[in-house]
Amino acid sequence: MQRKKKKLIALWLTLASLLLVLAGCGDDLASQDVLTRVKASNEISWGVKSDTRLFGLMSIKTGKVEGFDVDIATAVSKEIFGDQVQVNIVPVTSNTRMSLLKNGNVDALASTLTITPERKKEVLFSEVYFNAGQALMVKKGSQIKSVKDLTKGTKVIGLQGSNSVENVKKAAPEAKILQLPDAAQAFAALKSGQGDAMTSDNAILYGLAADDSDYEIVGGTFTKEPYGLGINLGQEKFHQAVDQALQTIEADGTYAKIVKKWFGKIDGFDGGVVK
Amino acid sequence: MITILTDHWADLVAGLRITLSASLLALLGSLIIGVIFALFVISPLKPLRVIGNIYVEIFRNIPLLVVALFFYIVIPQFVVQIDGFTAGTIGLTIYTSAFIAETVRAGIESVDIGQMEAARSNGMTYLQAMGYIVLPQAIKIVIPPLGNQFVNLVKNSSVLAFLAGFDLMYQANLIVSSTLKTTDTYLAVGLLYLLMTMPLSYLMRYLEKRWAKQPAND
Numbered sequence: 001m002q003r004k005k006k007k008l009i010a011l012w013l014t015l016a017s018l019l020l021v022l023a024g025c026g027d028d029l030a031s032q033d034v035l036t037r038v039k040a041s042n043e044i045s046w047g048v049k050s051d052t053r054l055f056g057l058m059s060i061k062t063g064k065v066e067g068f069d070v071d072i073a074t075a076v077s078k079e080i081f082g083d084q085v086q087v088n089i090v091p092v093t094s095n096t097r098m099s100l101l102k103n104g105n106v107d108a109l110a111s112t113l114t115i116t117p118e119r120k121k122e123v124l125f126s127e128v129y130f131n132a133g134q135a136l137m138v139k140k141g142s143q144i145k146s147v148k149d150l151t152k153g154t155k156v157i158g159l160q161g162s163n164s165v166e167n168v169k170k171a172a173p174e175a176k177i178l179q180l181p182d183a184a185q186a187f188a189a190l191k192s193g194q195g196d197a198m199t200s201d202n203a204i205l206y207g208l209a210a211d212d213s214d215y216e217i218v219g220g221t222f223t224k225e226p227y228g229l230g231i232n233l234g235q236e237k238f239h240q241a242v243d244q245a246l247q248t249i250e251a252d253g254t255y256a257k258i259v260k261k262w263f264g265k266i267d268g269f270d271g272g273v274v275k
Numbered sequence: 276m277i278t279i280l281t282d283h284w285a286d287l288v289a290g291l292r293i294t295l296s297a298s299l300l301a302l303l304g305s306l307i308i309g310v311i312f313a314l315f316v317i318s319p320l321k322p323l324r325v326i327g328n329i330y331v332e333i334f335r336n337i338p339l340l341v342v343a344l345f346f347y348i349v350i351p352q353f354v355v356q357i358d359g360f361t362a363g364t365i366g367l368t369i370y371t372s373a374f375i376a377e378t379v380r381a382g383i384e385s386v387d388i389g390q391m392e393a394a395r396s397n398g399m400t401y402l403q404a405m406g407y408i409v410l411p412q413a414i415k416i417v418i419p420p421l422g423n424q425f426v427n428l429v430k431n432s433s434v435l436a437f438l439a440g441f442d443l444m445y446q447a448n449l450i451v452s453s454t455l456k457t458t459d460t461y462l463a464v465g466l467l468y469l470l471m472t473m474p475l476s477y478l479m480r481y482l483e484k485r486w487a488k489q490p491a492n493d
Contacts, residue, residue, distance in 0.1 A: 179439055179449060193351050
């Protein structure tokens, strides 16, 4: 009996120390100063979405993640660490990105991350690099120019169970709302005239409109959900450097070039922070 | 589950109404179309047989969702503007009618060929013999399988949920997405579907019993 107890205690002690060591490891990597480490290793990792059109999408041709977020991450890194720095793009999802950042698997996030008060307690946000928000898409030539035109008798297509449906109910209480299961199906329904407009996040709508020049985004955004780059708490120096780099690429035209590359063909685009 | 029923009663009733009307319309439509195509399939005229077979084989072998989406997405682009309810009900009608055609055809073929021959030799035309002698006997035989088709039809009407048809299933999905009470909502909706399909089953069983008592040709 006594021996069994001792064994059990020993087991618990081992587990506890193992946990401490592991926790220590994670802590180490995430709390090391990013600026110093990257200057030494000349390598920086960014977490980017790999399933979001125009922002970060795995290209079947090249096997690489390509998009606006990737180019912004690369431009910012080069601005801080010089053109020779190696930028690693790590695919993340909406569910994994926060923990990957906190564990130090990535140094920063450029992953369509909306700046919210709750998230501000968890990460440091850069300045806004993309004006995301809910928008309307219509067929070119439509009478609907903004959310105000969604009057009685008009039909809006939204995605089942999304916040955007609740938002449009508030912004246009008289319009009838048709909710479809996913973005592709909703766009197909819009094309067949099942609704007068489609509403969703502007980033999603841009992705759809990029495919079909008969459709445009109108009236700007009627909610504000801006994207910021995410940096670990405690990385104040790196945070400052990122903000400064953003300002520089906005001033020297690099930012505008990247916007033009990804959103140049989209009518009604207003997501850029530089007008 | 009770709170789901009480809190969202108006939505559920609205959905129930849509589901019922879509089912009734499709039931009537598919019965008529189904019988017509069954007659085509067994017709002595080859062109009619070919048309009937093509129709049945196409719509019986395509998933209902695909047929319904075709009417929701494709038809409005090229032919006429129809909403989710109409598209769904048309899809449901056509899909079910193919199965009913097969069921009725089997019923007609199970009626002894002598019945047709006897009627024809008494001076009836083909259509008269079919309408007065063969079909009445065939319908009695196919009541149980037809009942199955009708119950399936009511359940299949949930396809409207994918076309923003505002039916019971659509309302259920919206309730789930706003309350996140998945189990309770789908349980409640399952009960509401039972409320529609059980009486239908009993009605068909009643008809089956009543008509089975009568002699074949009364």
